Amino acid sequence: MSKEWPLWEIFIRGQHGLSHRHVGSLHAPDAEMAIKNARDVYTRRNEGVSIWVVEANNIAASSPSDKGPLYEPSESKVYRHPTFYDIPDDVGHM
């Protein structure tokens, strides 16, 4: 069998979107073709104005079993949220 085209992850920023969002993946021989195909597959109905493609090999992901150790500590740090503080009503909007 010949060599398989690598997998690319596709990120698109919508017309009024603030950031690029992951929308899916596709196979393409190189970045240029990946962008062309992403344009055809993922933006045919005006879904976006900017495309990023990243070869899937280049992405490192956190592991589901790390969920606890990675995110739990932040739950005890309520003082990070603005709603933690009591501001007297007399002070007005802050």
Place this chain on the structure above:
Amino acid sequence: MYAQMIASEATTEDPQKLAEFQARIDADIKVEPRDWMPQGYRKTLIRQIGQHAHSEIVGQLPEGNWITRAPTLERKMILLAKVQDEAGHGLYLYAAAETLGVSRDELTEMLLDGRMKYSSIFNYPTLNWADIGAVGWLVDGAAIMNQVPLQRTSYGPYSRAMIRICKEESFHQRQGFDIMMKMAQGTDAQKKMAQDALNRLWYPSLMMFGPSDADSVHSTQNMAWKIKMNTNDELRQKFVDQTVPQAEFLGLTIPDEHLTWNEAKGGYDYSDPDWTEFFEVLKGNGPCNADRMEARNKAWDDGAWVRDGLMAHAEKKRAAQTAAQ
């Protein structure tokens, strides 16, 4: 329906892990690619998503058959857009299947050498222009019936692909119904073509939901894992109930003399398709099985030098870039 006759795989893992997995499924927590999952769950999904993807690809052939012969330029452009959507649906689904650890080329080769199947419906020929209308109306209608509940399927990437696909699928069903309306309200000859298309595609559409629940021994595990959300007969009944009034609106007759409204169950009683024919089609003995596979194999073999050429070019460019840095 893309799970027509997919056996759920036996699984022999640690009972505690299986119980934890089931608990997450029961709590409607989506399973994601890097989560632990039973081997049987993984294998069943690879087969189901893979065959769903193959169906989108092979499904381009019966409709593609009429692109050069579409009766007006508008109809031709719409048909082209639709077939292009099907290619995109195949792409999303292959990408979802790949998150389970199989590659797209592996899946394609399994399709091409007959180890994997695709939906039985695409083994029927499109013999007149009205068939393109009937395919959109009935076949995509049946697909939506099947795919809407799959948006809640337990495997995250599959469910997200379904959400995306359902949006486009409703465009397909409407364009099909629009063709049928034009034909059914047209000249006598046009109306006859529309009725003929309905006559030939009605039972093959009912078969898309798979064998009757009594004969479908595989559903229990797949329902428990929430890979499948409804039984075959539930979805088929829903499809009949929705489609009969649409046929009446068109002034066309469903080719089933036993079709009657059943007040007690609040649905139609209808005749089952010929299940012998269904199993023959799945075995590869339908009207177009050989043609469809021949066309896919030819495209794959004849296209090999193009795929290799693009890959060689990409490698050369990358090497030149690295050298320049």
